[in-house]
Amino acid sequence: MRSIADMGGIQGFGPVNRADDDTRFKREWEAKxxxxxxxxxxxxxxxxxxxxxxxxxxxxxxxLTTSYFEHWLYSLExxxxxxxxxxxxxxxxxxxxxxxxxxxxxx
Amino acid sequence: xxxxxxTMPPSTLALRIKAIETxxxxxxxxxxxxxxxxxxxxxxxxxxxxxxxxVARAWSDPAFKARLLDDGTKALKEMGVGGLQGExxxxxxxxxxxxxxxxxxxxxxxxxxxxxxxxxxQYLRNSNWxxxxxxxxxxxxxxxxxxxxxxxxxxxVRRDGARKNWQLSSPVTP
Numbered sequence: 001m002r003s004i005a006d007m008g009g010i011q012g013f014g015p016v017n018r019a020d021d022d023t024r025f026k027r028e029w030e031a032k033x034x035x036x037x038x039x040x041x042x043x044x045x046x047x048x049x050x051x052x053x054x055x056x057x058x059x060x061x062x063x064l065t066t067s068y069f070e071h072w073l074y075s076l077e078x079x080x081x082x083x084x085x086x087x088x089x090x091x092x093x094x095x096x097x098x099x100x101x102x103x104x105x106x107x
Numbered sequence: 108x109x110x111x112x113x114t115m116p117p118s119t120l121a122l123r124i125k126a127i128e129t130x131x132x133x134x135x136x137x138x139x140x141x142x143x144x145x146x147x148x149x150x151x152x153x154x155x156x157x158x159x160x161x162v163a164r165a166w167s168d169p170a171f172k173a174r175l176l177d178d179g180t181k182a183l184k185e186m187g188v189g190g191l192q193g194e195x196x197x198x199x200x201x202x203x204x205x206x207x208x209x210x211x212x213x214x215x216x217x218x219x220x221x222x223x224x225x226x227x228x229q230y231l232r233n234s235n236w237x238x239x240x241x242x243x244x245x246x247x248x249x250x251x252x253x254x255x256x257x258x259x260x261x262x263x264v265r266r267d268g269a270r271k272n273w274q275l276s277s278p279v280t281p
Contacts, residue, residue, distance in 0.1 A: 040137070070120065
C-alpha cells in the first residue's frame, strides 16, 4: 500500500525552493523536537522503523499541509502515548499547565 | 494518540514539544539538560563546514581523495568524522560523464553536510525518481556495497564549481 509519504514519481508539486538553503533549525521547537526524538530513540522508547511508520500513517491531508518537523512531533505524540510512556490525559494536562505558566510570564 | 478525533484543543507547536520533554524527564526517560545538550551539538558543533573541510582536503590531497573514494568511512575517520549515521559512508565523484544522483531523504543529516532546508521539502523527495533513465542512481551502488540502513553517501562538489551538488544523503531508505 502506498502512503502519502511515498511520493516517489508524483509530479505536479511545482518547483523546489532552492533559495531556502539554510541548514539551521528555524525555530526552537524544531530543535527540541529533533532532540527529544533522538533521545527517545536512544532510550529505546521506539525504533526508527516505528518512527517512520508512524509519520507515514499521518492523515494524508495533514501530512501535506504540515512541515517536516511537525511530522516528527506527530510521531512522538503518536508513539509515546500509544506505547504508554504517558497518557493522552497527562499530555493534555501538561500542555494546559505550560500554557498557564507561559501566559503568566507574558508581558 | 488519535489525531482524527480532534479531542485535543489546538496548541502551539512549542507547547506540544515542551510538554513531551517535561513528561519524558518526569518519567526518567530523558535526563534533565539532555535536550539542551543535543540541541547545542546539532546547532553549533555539527554542520556543513565539516563536510566542506573534507571536500577541500580531497581537492588538494590526491592520496586522501583516493582513500576517500576507496573507503569513505575509513578516510573520514582520519579527519575525526564519523559516529551516528556516519557508520557506512560512500563517497562518489561526479565527472563530466557520470552524474550521480542521491535519492535524498527528508531527514536532517547534520553529520557532514547538513541537508539543506530544501531537502526537507517534501516536494523534493520525489524529484529524483521522475527521470530515472538519465542518471545513475546511488541506490543501486549503495546496495551493492553495503546493505545497511545507515549507509550514507556524499557527492563532493567538483572543484571547478560546475555544479553545487555536495550533499549527504540516505540512498537506501525511502
